[in-house]
Amino acid sequence: MSKYFKAKTVDNFSLNKHFSLLNLSPLSDIDIPQPGQFYMLQAGDTCDPLLKRPFSIFRYEDNLLSFLYRIRGKGTLSLSRLKSGDIINVIGPLGNSYPVPDGDFIALAGGIGIASLLPLLDRFKNRAYLFYGARNKEELVMIDAAKGISKETFITTDDGSEGKKGLITDSLIDFLNPSRITHHASRIYACGPTPMLKELHRIIKSQIQNPKSQIIECYVSMEEHMACGVGACLGCVVKVRGQETVDSSQKWIYKRVCKEGPVFDIKDIIWE
Numbered sequence: 001m002s003k004y005f006k007a008k009t010v011d012n013f014s015l016n017k018h019f020s021l022l023n024l025s026p027l028s029d030i031d032i033p034q035p036g037q038f039y040m041l042q043a044g045d046t047c048d049p050l051l052k053r054p055f056s057i058f059r060y061e062d063n064l065l066s067f068l069y070r071i072r073g074k075g076t077l078s079l080s081r082l083k084s085g086d087i088i089n090v091i092g093p094l095g096n097s098y099p100v101p102d103g104d105f106i107a108l109a110g111g112i113g114i115a116s117l118l119p120l121l122d123r124f125k126n127r128a129y130l131f132y133g134a135r136n137k138e139e140l141v142m143i144d145a146a147k148g149i150s151k152e153t154f155i156t157t158d159d160g161s162e163g164k165k166g167l168i169t170d171s172l173i174d175f176l177n178p179s180r181i182t183h184h185a186s187r188i189y190a191c192g193p194t195p196m197l198k199e200l201h202r203i204i205k206s207q208i209q210n211p212k213s214q215i216i217e218c219y220v221s222m223e224e225h226m227a228c229g230v231g232a233c234l235g236c237v238v239k240v241r242g243q244e245t246v247d248s249s250q251k252w253i254y255k256r257v258c259k260e261g262p263v264f265d266i267k268d269i270i271w272e
């Protein structure tokens, strides 16, 4: 099936001051998206902005594609102006997906990162310990939906307006403390801002060195700027560890987030 298709806007509405939900009905048959995959959505019908923008699949139900988005600049502002009945160009589903969890797991979402992780929580209901952090109460979205499909939910906000005050990674550190372990999760899935992912990398390194730790794997969804979304422009590359062979040892190579990602093993990324 072609990844290039047109879709009709079913509805497009604000959930609160920051977030909106867009529901699209594809006008042709499409491949079924997996949690972690994304679509390039045409942002408006003019040449400004010219490029499509990447958005994680938030929900796929009854042949409706749903996207949870936050208005940031020109592209997302144009997206917010789509009205019921408007037709847009779409490419997807693109990229790889989150590996299937083998039991209970931890999901770490920072801000709009919840859009990418919620389908995983929904596919594997009541198996996730969800850690979800945002700047303040208004920037948390879909909390009730997330709570309803998670085993346990931990919320933090920077200003303490909802949940615990502080960083979500600090709550994760408490939870992972081997002397207080009450869970059987061995894998972490994460999506959110780069500083959160860098801190997670530091946490994972110390977990791996700790013989009492249960955590053995961690997968992160990377959010790089994208131009083409299909592997052609090299605009979305990240540095990952190279492969050592008998003949050569390359310390690092570039991988395209849109093609080889967006989901990577956290240990493979070179965090600078």
Ligand SMILES: Cc1cc2nc3c(=O)[nH]c(=O)nc-3n(C[C@H](O)[C@H](O)[C@H](O)COP(=O)(O)OP(=O)(O)OC[C@H]3O[C@@H](n4cnc5c(N)ncnc54)[C@H](O)[C@@H]3O)c2cc1C
Binding pocket: 038, 049, 053, 054, 055, 056, 057, 067, 068, 069, 070, 071, 072, 073, 074, 075, 076, 077, 112, 115, 116, 222, 223, 224, 225, 226, 262
């Ligand atoms: C694989 C993937 C999945 C994504 N899923 C979602 C999603 O489900 N919901 C959602 O709201 N957003 C998502 N994003 C981010 C979204 O694509 C950007 O917010 C959007 O492209 C911004 O376009 P714009 O024209 O409105 O803003 P621009 O004018 O292009 O930029 C406005 C501001 O946003 C920053 N920005 C732009 N793109 C990104 C990016 N990729 N990462 C971090 N900062 C960025 C810019 O640096 C600038 O400060 C995803 C990004 C990727 C790569």
Ligand code: FES
Binding pocket: 225, 226, 227, 228, 229, 230, 231, 232, 233, 234, 235, 236, 237, 256, 257, 258, 259
């Ligand atoms: S966005 Fe063009 S190669 Fe990834």
